[in-house]
Amino acid sequence: MAVATQSLEELCINSIRFLAIDAIEKAKSGHPGLPMGAAPMAYVLWDKFMRFNPKNPKWFNRDRFVLSAGHGCMLQYALLYLTGYDSVSIEEIKQFRQWGSRTPGHPENFETSGVEVTTGPLGQGIANGVGLAVAEAHLAARFNKPDLTLVDHYTYVIVGDGCNMEGVSGEAASIAGHWGLGKLIVLYDDNHISIDGSTDVAFTEDVSKRFEAYGWHVLHVENGNTDLDAIAQAIESAKAVTDKPTMIKVTTTIGYGSPNKANTAGIHGAALGGDEIKLTRENLGWNHEPFEIPDDALSHMRKAIERGASYEAEWETTWAQYKTKYPEDAAEFERLISGKLPEGWDKVLPTYTAEDKALATRKHSETCLNKLAPVLPELIGGSADLTHSNLTEIKGFGDFQKGQYQNRNIHFGVREHGMGAICNGIALHGSGLIPYGATFLIFTDYMRAAIRLSALSQAGSIWVMTHDSIGQGEDGPTHQPIETIASLRAIPNLTVIRPADGTECSGAYKMAIEYAHQARPTLMAFSRQNLPNYSTTSIEGVAKGAYAVVDCEGTPDIILIGTGSELSLCVKAAETLTGEGKKVRVVSMPSWELFEEQDAVYRESVLPKAVTKRLSVEAGTSFGWTKYVGTEGDCVSIDRFGASAPGGVCMEKFGFTVDNVLAKAKALLG
């Protein structure tokens, strides 16, 4: 076999390719095409541009890298291994896609140090990247000084055709262009192949022109397979343009190097197989054993360790100066990135009594946000074009806009899904920022993939959802949540809270903030309509998920369980029933998840097994409620779509009345 001598660069690039090929072959599962085609751009990026410290992957000022085309994860694992991260050893690569490995089938930030965000569901990564760039721009604007630059890094994203077809990437790219996020640099692996074959079958738009329309700086590397200089020059040009994000279209050949499978869908999502690997080795002049990396390549790539130490040392010098010159800012910065909440932050949260004015819980949410914003400078967020319906403006903190990155009110536009993924990116920046995103509860359907990813990838995003039931009213069934709360409760690791009054709203925010700092997302559902306050609701009660707000002596004859706006129906019905000599407990149950986290003794104390006559009252589906009311209990619920009418009329017509609660309760009591 006559093999041309390979340059060091070729050796490094082929090292990436063959780590991917060999790992995928061993697993008989994976996507070799992208790593093979995108290896040159990834090599140039990681070897010549990326500032990171493999031995301290969380070093604050690192450039962020997102592989939005997450199915090509072997590309990322190869880079992590070659540059010297401890998280990905060669043994881990040999365990690609196996139980318990650090090299799962898509990049998972919570599994593999060096992976910034969880990708795989297409389009999420680039939108997360926008969030990472938002976090950088925001912190830079807040903390950098004319003489000392503390926060200064790029966010690099590799996207594929699939990412660019997804609507969420368009949403995020549009707002990123609007914001002019100059340190966001996206490399588009333009390989013309998706799973169904040539992109000619479904994707013939002019992507570059579209990104120009979004206000991006757009470049094209015509030969991404071998023209490393062109790739490097493009990244340089991207960095030189500071007021626009850059999209570099890098035209590549999927599965580059494979004589028979390159440029076909056959190499997108399946191992090459022994014969083709043999031919690919010959074709690329690779005669190393599987998983063997030539010393020259490894030692070259591992220079990243030394470079990383030097980057970090440099930054530490700046940081030391900063601490001396700007001690207050330094203290705040340190607290932020430490992930610690300021002492006594939760004291600002108000409580209420029955004498306080009835208000919509969305209004209480506004109060909480505005009380918290001054004491929690990490709070940043906004709404998907419903600011004054969601009531999410934090007053006095300005609008986050191009050149106004220090501000904390974000206008996401009508882009729920993009908002969700951007918030996740802000949370996963790891700088202590707590992002919140708001829309009508029903439109969680638009951003469900991002909400799920907040739960999966441990992003402490806070989802502020208003207009949480048919009480929404006139907008009608397209805008009225029915199954929405249930569908969100079903998501693992997501805490859903539906508070009943002002005090419970404070309780909800207390949990949401605490959980955000524990990398757990919370979704809060607030009413459009006014609700009375109670003197027996409590912040502590919310923390336990469910608790009695009206009680009786001894074992209750019946337990009424209310959430959110329907708690008041339960309380009123209980008054009548008590007047009729019944022993009634009313349980406020703002959060199933928080209740499930309590011990069995507490749960039994709230919902004793002995009491089988239980009635839940919630303006939503009965789906799932049998768990708490039991097979002998009943639900006041709505199991059909709603209707357009004033909210009060909807509530009445669909049975959310004291009379109906009483009727159902009495039917249970027999």
Added chain:
Amino acid sequence: MAVATQSLEELCINSIRFLAIDAIEKAKSGHPGLPMGAAPMAYVLWDKFMRFNPKNPKWFNRDRFVLSAGHGCMLQYALLYLTGYDSVSIEEIKQFRQWGSRTPGHPENFETSGVEVTTGPLGQGIANGVGLAVAEAHLAARFNKPDLTLVDHYTYVIVGDGCNMEGVSGEAASIAGHWGLGKLIVLYDDNHISIDGSTDVAFTEDVSKRFEAYGWHVLHVENGNTDLDAIAQAIESAKAVTDKPTMIKVTTTIGYGSPNKANTAGIHGAALGGDEIKLTRENLGWNHEPFEIPDDALSHMRKAIERGASYEAEWETTWAQYKTKYPEDAAEFERLISGKLPEGWDKVLPTYTAEDKALATRKHSETCLNKLAPVLPELIGGSADLTHSNLTEIKGFGDFQKGQYQNRNIHFGVREHGMGAICNGIALHGSGLIPYGATFLIFTDYMRAAIRLSALSQAGSIWVMTHDSIGQGEDGPTHQPIETIASLRAIPNLTVIRPADGTECSGAYKMAIEYAHQARPTLMAFSRQNLPNYSTTSIEGVAKGAYAVVDCEGTPDIILIGTGSELSLCVKAAETLTGEGKKVRVVSMPSWELFEEQDAVYRESVLPKAVTKRLSVEAGTSFGWTKYVGTEGDCVSIDRFGASAPGGVCMEKFGFTVDNVLAKAKALLG
């Protein structure tokens, strides 16, 4: 009050405006800004271009109109009333947004004849419009003859800024450009205002350039407020370009005519109020009583009735000729649009016995689709770039592509949400077409808003979802459904079916097709992995939602309830338990919804109250299962996110084994 004489056109346009203003004022709820600003373009479109018959709203060859900016629904109701639809009387307009009216807060096709699709959730309407245009192009290609044009109509869509910010609209617009749907004409009400204020806060991209990038024909009407000729000329130009969809940007002033609120967010979503209405009346020279339409305007607009009768008569002439010259095609066309299924269509669905080879249910799904495609020419659909994973190709029926519209395999690209909304549009074309859309089950999260709308708006779309559990394997938690099935079961009017073997797949398709013709969507969940067949499963059993596939004499000691891939665990566990002398029933429960539709006697016969020892086995969350296993029952389930490993390993590690089923069953048996 000095008022200039109004032209007839101005009178008509102001009639639209004041119907909206008055209705919204009476309701104290609604969005007057869009109807006021878009009235001129709507007037020109409906008066000069739209072919429809108000007295036969379902006349087949009508132009379709979609108000994608559905919050402006008073615009549409005003048009329906003025042009003489029976569905919207002046009394109905006075009942805007009230309980039981035909004028709900967003357009609902199932409430108001003349409304084609349900809009309101932004971006859905334009994507539905793409589906309507697909249906037209497809039927035209199949049925039109060189000498007789049977199918020939435009699809007109009005979109707003909000629609254009949503990712789903971008997905749909991209694929519409790819397909070159020349009879799709979108008018973009470019009014620069969304709920948060000026679009400058979040939406500064060049929308026209973006649509050009998608391959659209793009026009601009600079003065959409008064330049009716320019609007008309633009629509003419749009019609003249037959190989591209057209987007006409019509720059307007939101709330045109209101002296103090025009061009502000204040008029977007709130009634004008008495004082401002007075000023607007003066400003526009309108001195008619509220809800009063000048005779000149009404009689002019009502000419639509005569025109409509003439359009229909013309088409009937063509149709009569067609029936004579092309009787076979005519018979097929007639059957299609009648919504009747062909005699005996379901006989092609195969059944299996325990001796048949174990196959993945996605493979059985492929068989069903390919058996059905020849006998059901109305079946049209495809996958979001996972054709060969979802196994949804119907062989021999070609790819639906530009100039190949007669074909029935649609490549949607990686655009799940767009796919969903396009399928809904095809279904709501009302021509008997049955659309199906496919992706991995987990990615229903991306298209949930469209799935919900299929259920709400009575679109008989079929959702073909594969890789339905952690059995999916190596792709890991981002690709493994956990809560997905539960979250879909929670949607009203959606039937979810998770078949266990080949025969149950046939049962699932039988229901899905029948329901599609009853305007009910069905979602089917299929396995990636091979599953054994049973001789006791049945098509009839699936239709009942749950039924015994293994049974005992007398009252069972325990009932094991399995769905999909986990039925086999139940059957094997039952063998062991029976061998140990227990009386065991195994219930296969492919569909909760179908089971709930059975009468109480049947339900009791399958799950008798007396048997409280019940164990559900489903590779998904336990959420909701208490309803069927009771508080004394148990679940073999997974209530956390999955992991990347071979599917069999995941199943085993997460407890989906016969041993674990046995252990839990024995614990219940005590």
